[in-house]
Amino acid sequence: MEVKMKNIKKILLASFMIVVLVFTVSGCGSHVNVDNTNGTASNNVDENKDNIESNKDSDGYLVETLKLEGGTDWGTPNPFLNESRGPGTAKMRLVYASLLEKDETSDISWLAESFDFNGNDYTFTLFDNTTFQDGTPLTTEDIAFTIDYFKKNPPVSNSLGAGEKFIVDHYTIVDEKTITITVKEANADTLSSLGSFVIIPKHIWEKVDDPYSYTGDGYLVGSGAYKCTAYEGATGTYEFTAYEGWVNGKQAAEKIQFVPVSDAILAFENGEIDITSMPADLKDKYVSDSSVGIVEKANDMGYKMLINYEKCPDFLDIKLRQAIYAALDRQSVVDNVFRGAGTVGSAGYVPEGSLYYNEDVIKYEYNPEAAKEVFDGKGYNVTLLVADSGDDVNIGEIIKNNLEAVGIGVNVVAYDSATRDTMINNGDYEFALVGNGGWGNNPPTFMRTLFSDESKFSGTNPHSMGAIGYSSKEMTELAEAQVYETDFDARIKIFKDLEYLVSEEIPLFVIANKSSYSMYKKDYYDGWMKTYAYQQAEQNRLSYMAR
Known part of the structure; x- marks a missing residue:
């Protein structure tokens, strides 16, 4: 099977994001100066085109900041x-680039101008x-080095896997521009996995034995469209500046700034920030x-409740x-915490509205009297x-x-x-509430790390936080089978079977899903977008590119 992607310049169309912030550049890393030189958004794109075009600065960016x-x-x-x-x-992914990116419909070029695959060869x-x-050339030597380095030193977000689950078998450098990566076993997610790992510079990291503590020369020299030009951890302040040497399209903003504000809505109203979350009641x-x-x-x-069955084995019954589900008034979470902007969670995990949602999963009604018995x-x-913040408390x-x-006390x-x-990843809990975004994304990216005994806990994303001490052979078989099913309709069928089984066995408890909204000043910038696999426009690299 062969896929070739066009230059992103030819397939993109207006997008980007980020925060007013007038601050002294105090360092992109902990308190040090950094020099990296050594979705549907608005429906009124045409209406706002003149306003946005007039914002272009002398360097051709749609907006300055x-x-x-x-x-x-x-x-x-x-x-x-x-x-x-x-x-x-x-x-991190603003600063470090991967081979591919995702747009509204598919995987597209990012560092790689073109790509194809045949069997296990990509x-x-x-x-x-x-x-x-x-300014150092980025070549296939750096890609090969990154693969080897990540196998030995897994990064925080690791699409290549770890240990025995490392997906790359070997690679072949064809020339400075072309590399063939051969995987141990190809599946429906392999292209996205290979396209997602970020590329690090060999000339810097080959000298680093412990990347988890290294903050020396070049530790923020990336391969992406934006350089990190300021970072202050204590205040949560970040600044990113367009890298002039970026070769795949034009950045929309010369600078992206994240600045502390005491009241986000007031800051938005006052023009201090350009996009922010919108409360449902407004x-x-x-x-x-x-x-x-x-x-x-x-x-x-979404919010789920986990049980550590090793510490609470009685609940393997x-x-x-079932009685815990009956005890939980999950609709009150939607009504009183989310103010109606959301739904009671599906016991099958995948939320309503997803292409993969199984409407036939078992429904557990609030019935405290039955639970009390x-x-x-x-x-x-x-x-x-x-967690001590947000809706969690x-x-x-x-x-x-x-x-x-x-x-139950x-x-x-x-x-x-x-x-x-x-604490959850270390198993240091009895019951735990986990809230995280991304429930509206592609279920194939997280269902396996939740419900397969072979693949549990293989990621660091909160979606991979599953039940400790719970095992299911049938659930594992379904979770693993979907990965190797390339027929789309057949894969959905496997997923729906998995959802039903999850709702029947209840390895964890889905509390509720929250719908959210971002609002932005569309006369200033109207390029915010979601991807086919991620709804958070503010966290999407293409939202910062002039498409």
């Missing part, structure tokens, strides 16, 4: 030091004159404002798990781990009240989300 809300430290934007959640990965050809941000106000564009992310944020007199007491309180009402402990994630 895109400004977004900062204030949270998502880690240093390099492949080994960024936080694994979406905002951390997105910032061939990529770089654009002419591709360079790293210090939707009517902003929909009626002709200067505001809106990006909807349906059911993209399916009757107890199961738990009455058993004397269970559990600790519930939650409020949802945790609802879960606590619901479970205590049916006879609950002690809620809250930590920052990074600590919470580490």
